[in-house]
Amino acid sequence: MEKITIKAYAVKHKLSIFNVMKMVKSGKVKSEVFNEKGREVTYILFDEEREKEIREQIVPIEQKEDLILHEEIKFLRKEIEHLRKDVEELKKKL
Numbered sequence: 001m002e003k004i005t006i007k008a009y010a011v012k013h014k015l016s017i018f019n020v021m022k023m024v025k026s027g028k029v030k031s032e033v034f035n036e037k038g039r040e041v042t043y044i045l046f047d048e049e050r051e052k053e054i055r056e057q058i059v060p061i062e063q064k065e066d067l068i069l070h071e072e073i074k075f076l077r078k079e080i081e082h083l084r085k086d087v088e089e090l091k092k093k094l
Helices: 006-013 017-026 048-057 063-094
Strands: 001-005 031-036 037-045
Touching: 001 006, 006 017, 017 063, 031 048
Parallel strands: none
Antiparallel strands: 001 037, 031 037
16 A cells, blocks of 8 residues: 555645545545654555545536536537527517
8 A cells, every 4th residue: 555645645636635635534544643853744555445435426527518518518519599589579660
């Protein structure tokens, strides 16, 4: 098992340090606390088997953005259709 700092773990998984700390405190990630030069430093125990599970749980930002974009496109298409109907009604009145 390899030991890495919280910051390195966050960079590796493209997460915020806050989210990594939440994972450590909830027990999703194994960690150890060491006293280095008078201050406590938390190291995450890097285990490949556990990492596979964690990678599956982390939803990439690109997927989130794609879902949001698809929802917005659907909304805009409905709005365009509504506007076309309004334009047709206005043309008939003139």
